[in-house]
Amino acid sequence: MSASVTPVNLPRATSGGRVTQSRVALSEWTKLRSLRSTVYTLLASAVFTIGFGVLASAITASRWPSMTAADKAEFDPLSTSLVGVNFGVLAIGVLGVLLITGEYSTGMIRSTFAAVPKRLPVLWAKAGVYSAVALAVMVPSTLIAFFVGQSFLASKHIDIAFSHSGVPGAVLGSALYLTLAGLLGLGIGAIVRNTAAGIASFAAIMFVLPPLVSFLPASTSDAIDPYLPSNAGAAIMKIGHQAHTLSPWVGLAVFAGYAAATIAVAAVGLRTRDV
Amino acid sequence: MIDARNLTKKYGEKTAVDDLTFKIKPGIVTGFLGPNGSGKSTTMRLILGLDAPTAGEVTVNGKHYRDHTAPLHEVGVLLEAHAVHTGRSAYDHLLALAQTQGIPRSRVDDLIELVGLREVARKRVGQFSLGMGQRLGIASALLGDPQTVILDEPINGLDPEGIHWIRELLRALAAEGRTVFLSSHLMSEMALTAEHLIIVGRGRLIRDVSVADFVRESSKKIVRVRSPQAAELRQVVLGPDVRVSSDEPGVLEIEGLTADQVGQAAADNGFVLYELIPQQASLEEAFMELTRDDVEYRTGTAPVDPTSDIDKHEGIAA
Numbered sequence: 001m002s003a004s005v006t007p008v009n010l011p012r013a014t015s016g017g018r019v020t021q022s023r024v025a026l027s028e029w030t031k032l033r034s035l036r037s038t039v040y041t042l043l044a045s046a047v048f049t050i051g052f053g054v055l056a057s058a059i060t061a062s063r064w065p066s067m068t069a070a071d072k073a074e075f076d077p078l079s080t081s082l083v084g085v086n087f088g089v090l091a092i093g094v095l096g097v098l099l100i101t102g103e104y105s106t107g108m109i110r111s112t113f114a115a116v117p118k119r120l121p122v123l124w125a126k127a128g129v130y131s132a133v134a135l136a137v138m139v140p141s142t143l144i145a146f147f148v149g150q151s152f153l154a155s156k157h158i159d160i161a162f163s164h165s166g167v168p169g170a171v172l173g174s175a176l177y178l179t180l181a182g183l184l185g186l187g188i189g190a191i192v193r194n195t196a197a198g199i200a201s202f203a204a205i206m207f208v209l210p211p212l213v214s215f216l217p218a219s220t221s222d223a224i225d226p227y228l229p230s231n232a233g234a235a236i237m238k239i240g241h242q243a244h245t246l247s248p249w250v251g252l253a254v255f256a257g258y259a260a261a262t263i264a265v266a267a268v269g270l271r272t273r274d275v
Numbered sequence: 276m277i278d279a280r281n282l283t284k285k286y287g288e289k290t291a292v293d294d295l296t297f298k299i300k301p302g303i304v305t306g307f308l309g310p311n312g313s314g315k316s317t318t319m320r321l322i323l324g325l326d327a328p329t330a331g332e333v334t335v336n337g338k339h340y341r342d343h344t345a346p347l348h349e350v351g352v353l354l355e356a357h358a359v360h361t362g363r364s365a366y367d368h369l370l371a372l373a374q375t376q377g378i379p380r381s382r383v384d385d386l387i388e389l390v391g392l393r394e395v396a397r398k399r400v401g402q403f404s405l406g407m408g409q410r411l412g413i414a415s416a417l418l419g420d421p422q423t424v425i426l427d428e429p430i431n432g433l434d435p436e437g438i439h440w441i442r443e444l445l446r447a448l449a450a451e452g453r454t455v456f457l458s459s460h461l462m463s464e465m466a467l468t469a470e471h472l473i474i475v476g477r478g479r480l481i482r483d484v485s486v487a488d489f490v491r492e493s494s495k496k497i498v499r500v501r502s503p504q505a506a507e508l509r510q511v512v513l514g515p516d517v518r519v520s521s522d523e524p525g526v527l528e529i530e531g532l533t534a535d536q537v538g539q540a541a542a543d544n545g546f547v548l549y550e551l552i553p554q555q556a557s558l559e560e561a562f563m564e565l566t567r568d569d570v571e572y573r574t575g576t577a578p579v580d581p582t583s584d585i586d587k588h589e590g591i592a593a
Contacts, residue, residue: 018344019376027374034367035360102360110325110358111368111415114350115375117324117341274326 021121028125032133037102038095042137045091045178049141050148052084057149064156077160078170081149082142082237085174089181089206089230092134096185097198099126104193110275119270123190127183127263134182138175146171166239166248173236173252180233180252180259181206187262191269206230226251229258276301276454277322277423281331284317284478291317293478294331299456301422304449306469306486307458310566314478315458316355319427323352335423345376347419353412355427361401365392365411368400373418386414405432413441423454430464442468462562466490476566493561498534500527500541501550508546512537528554 032038057080064072103109116122146162153159160167188205189198209228213221225231226246235242235251246254277299284292292314299305309315320326322333324340332339336349343349359368369383387396390410395403400411409432416424424445430438445468449455459465465472465486472489474482482489502508505525513519517531529537534553541548 017348017377019346023377024375027371030367030371030374031360031363034364034371035362037362102362106360106362107354107358108360110320110323110354111372113325114323114352114354114358115347115372117343117346272327275320 019116019118019121021124024116024121024125025129027115028122028129032099032129035102037098041091041095041098042133045088045095045134046137046141048091049084049088049138049178050145052087053081053145054084054148054152056083057081057152061152061156061158064158075158076238077150077153077158078146078167078239079237081146081153082171082174084145085142085178085237086230086234088138088141088178089233090203092138092178092182093185093202093206094199096130096182096187097189097202098195099130099186100189101193101195101198105195113275120267123263123267123270127186130182130186131179134179135175138178139172142171142174142178164239170237170239170248173248177233177236177252177255180256184229184255184259184262187259187266190266191262227254229255232258276337277333277335277425277456278337279318279322279331279333282318282321282328282333283330284314284321284326285329291478292321292328295475295478295480296331297473297480297483299423299454299473300471301454302449302452303470304445304455304457304468305471305473306465307456307473307475308462308465308562309458309460309475309481311460312477313475313566315460315475316427317478318475319352319354319425319458322425323350345419347372347376347378348421349419350423350425351416351419351421352424353409353416353426353429355431357400357408357412359400359408359411359415362399364397364399365403365414366396368411369415369418372415376419378418382418382420386417389417390414406434406437409433410437413444421453424448424456426455426457428459429457430459430461438464462559466558474562474565481565489561490558493558496530496533497554498529498532498537499550499552499554500529500537500548501525502527502541502546502548504546507544508537508541511540511544511546526550 057077060075060080067075100109103112112122113119146167150159150162162168162171184205185198185202188201189195192198192201206229210225210230213224213228215221216224222244226235226244232246232251233255235246236248238245238248241247245251277297279295279297282292282295283290295314295318307315307318317326321328322335322340334340335343340346340350363371366383366387369386370380373379373383387393390413392407392410392414395407400408403411409429413426413429416426426445429441429445433441445455445457449470457468469486471485472482473480474484500508503525505521505527509519509521509527512529512532514531517529519530520528522528532540534551538548538551541551
């Protein structure tokens with residue numbers, strides 16, 4: 001490059017000062033919005049959540065006249081319109097992983113920890129900023145998925161009203177589930193520090209564990225199954241208590257516990273491990 | 276001021292830094308010199324608290340780096356192999372670092388201007404050349420107007436103009452009373468930039484010496500002479516403490532006499548001299564000899580590649 005030699009006349013810093021939690025949060029917000037990959041992945045999680053929910057609702061509505069009585073009895077308008085959440089979870093979890101492993105793979109983490117050598121404020125800031133951003137994207141996404149999905153189902157009069165007891169909680173709770181999945185991804189990423197391993201671990205915990213457990217004897221698998229992370233979290237998408245599942249908010253609380261525990265393990269490692 | 280006391284770092288069985296003790300004083304440029312894999316980068320990571328020492332400790336301006344409340348104002352650092360996310364623009368990278376301690380945007384603009392990156396500041400860092408990456412690293416090092424500046428191999432990838440620029444910059448920083456500590460594996464570069472040297476080999480301190488002293492003790496007096504009567508001159512000057520070598524016809528390199536003595540000898544015998552040039556012995560050679568000795572001392576009789584294991588480890592960590 002042909003930059004001209006600037007005379008050495010270092011400008012003095014006029015202000016600036018201590019590292020604070022809110023300053024680190026602002027820095028993490030800058031990092032989040034300044035990467036194309038975060039924007040695209042957030043977009044993908046919204047598209048999955050809305051798209052698959054609407055698609056499932058539209059297909060169900062068109063097939064309704066030819067469906068068997070047994071299928072009709074199993075049909076749940078709420079969870080049908082929210083089925084995309086299960087796919088949105090993957091995108092938002094992957095982004096959670098990337099938020100931290102992207103720093104390890106590029107070496108940025110050393111600049112980050114040189115600026116904030118106490119390290120933990122960085123983890124709290126990432127978790128806080130990502131939660132806020134994920135919630136801001138996922139609340140509208142689950143609402144759109146629900147209302148557009150129900151509008152398709154309404155053509156066959158098989159829809160459910162938003163005012164129906166438990167529905168607002170399920171729709172907004174699904175957005176919380178997505179956000180918590182992002183935090184779980186962040187925690188896993190901070191522990192394994194490698195993008196491929198982080199995404200694989202997240203996908204294994206969320207999507208591979210349930211079919212694996214189903215190979216166990218029924219008595220054992222029925223006892224474990226409701227507590228698997230994805231099953232516990234997905235309980236929020238249904239109204240009322242179903243067989244072999246946790247009730248909606250208990251399930252979400254269990255899932256939040258997994259996310260919190262993962263972040264806690266990540267925090268201990270972050271504090272003590274070499275970068 | 277950087278104060279390392281018995282600093283030791285082991286990665287498993289490998290000792291990357293071995294009982295290093297040194298003080299880096301403010302007001303001068305101190306060079307950290309050693310072959311690749313001698314523990315320079317590891318030492319710098321230990322200073323910044325990125326890695327924890329196995330034994331010993333290191334403080335910056337009187338405290339462990341982690342305990343400073345405004346770290347970027349205490350220490351500015353350029354880490355080797357760009358510690359930058361390649362998907363982010365130079366401006367956003369600097370802004371994100373600045374925001375962690377309330378450093379204003381105007382300061383980011385000033386530094387982008389200072390290092391000459393204004394036209395590419397909005398481009399993603401992944402598209403940068405090595406030299407542009409180094410300039411970005413220097414901007415991030417100076418962001419907090421730091422009292423201590425630590426630069427790992429800052430010359431790498433810079434063009435001659437950039438090298439000249441950074442030399443001037445480092446001298447100016449030291450002249451302002453700051454502590455300037457930079458690593459290199461090039462003795463010749465250090466001789467031009469630094470006033471003091473910390474020389475390491477295989478993680479151990481070999482020398483803690485001023486550049487002037489190192490130059491003085493390692494320079495052999497060599498005088499280069501070009502003469503049509505070179506062969507005759509050779510016979511005249513040869514003596515018990517004088518060695519003469521010749522790489523090309525008509526040219527002698529005389530070791531053990533001053534230029535004055537050689538000129539006098541030529542005049543006494545009526546020889547014609549076309550050139551009479553006193554030369555500094557190669558500092559690079561002196562440095563290599565120093566570190567080679569250390570490696571041999573450390574490993575006994577078997578020849579060992581000094582860059583093998585520790586270097587690999589550094590590669591992974593970097």
